[in-house]
Amino acid sequence: MQKIYISDLKNFIGQEITLKGWLYNKRSSGKVKFIILRDGTGYLQCVYFKGSVTPEVFELCDKVTQESSIEVTGRVKEEPRAVGGFELDGVDLKIISLSQEYPITPKEHGIEFLMDNRHLWLRSSRQVAIMKVRHRIIKAIRDFFDNKGFVLMDSPILTPAACEGTSTLFETEYFDLGKAYLTQSGQLYAEAGALALGKVYTFGPTFRAEKSKTRRHLTEFWMVEPEVAFNDLNDNMDLIEEFIEYVVQTVIADREEELKVLERDLTSLKNCKRPFPRISYDDAVEILKKNNIDFQYGNDLGGTDETIISNQFDRPVLVHRYPQEVKAFYMKRDPENANLALAVDVLAPEGVGEIIGGSQREDNLDLLLERIKEHDLPQEAFEWYLDLRRYGSVPHAGFGLGLERTVGWICGLEHVRETIPFPRMIYRNTP
């Protein structure tokens, strides 16, 4: 038998149908019972009148508890008073499994309680909406690169050494080969891919063992990292702009309903069209000074600095050419000023902050060797990476976009912990 979902109801008006799902909420008014059914595709109010169903069915309406799995049968009609615009005139109700007392009631809860019950919290309408937007963002990201001829080339998750040599990594024993680490970035492998396939992207989980404790940090998060051979910093920024515009515009057009559930004001997101402002690090420092921020030239931009800078603009801003000391060893120096790295960060508006970090890579073997020594990195571990400069090196560039921060921005969420089904944070690895 063909399964019918709530999202298909417009095709069944006037017909008697059977739907399966869970009881989201119920209300009663003596001789009328209202049961809100959810099935993952939507919500449907089912109405049971005492006069039009058997006494057994009417009694079941009282017995059935929140989140019980149920099967409802009745006639579909349009009903502007009900959620979703449709209503089921119920004739039958079957309980598939009666739920025990459900911990998440239709009232306020604290974040600790909700996080402890994350596996159940995911059933509530807000979380469902977030997961649907997340999925659409992932699809938009993949569509964008696929349509431009990029090849998805996955990078390993277990790696022999730090990619950037700075962050603290999760460590594990790897048979007789000593220690292995959970990757913090697929970028170095993406570079190998770019020199093999021209345009590639990696899209997978990455790990940071930093004891970060802010609304922007997870220990496990997803990152998409495109890498393009023969691209310089400007090409990279062009790609970033086109990419962000595509993802944001596609998602807000295609997930309007979910963003409405999240009460997201779309004004700022609709603004998110090319060209984006591009400012240098020096310009950014000027902005901070004008805002009376005591900022030391040469430092990296902090969270509050980013907020002040991004608040100057009505769409994402690209900040380029940072002091090389605060950036990774593999970034190419600016030929016009060796103190600057050809890096670019993207700061999202509305106080969201950094969502992208990227750069043109150092393609000169000797300079890269110098950088590795300066950063005190073990050269042996990077021999394969250096080979990319020994055998047909080319200018190339790429960037990494943090998926959860992007989801948080588009959904208008305070904290990234709601943007991933099961967040991993410094004080939480359950459920």
Next chain:
RNA sequence: UCCGCGAUAGCUCAAUGGUAGAGCAUGCGGCUGUUAACCGCAGGGUUGUAGGUUCGAGUCCUACUCGCGGAGCCA
């Protein structure tokens, strides 16, 4: 790691150093159009843990545990 805040009923919270309370949830009753429905009644507590001050501690002090917000670091 550092700074700040917090822990009381299943959940969210209240309670001048003096008998531990409300809303929601649960159970029972009422209501033929409810929208976190509403109205009435009932059950529900080792106040995070361990010490201390006091005639008396949920409340004051000390330590610990757990969590939350932020900083640093980063996407």
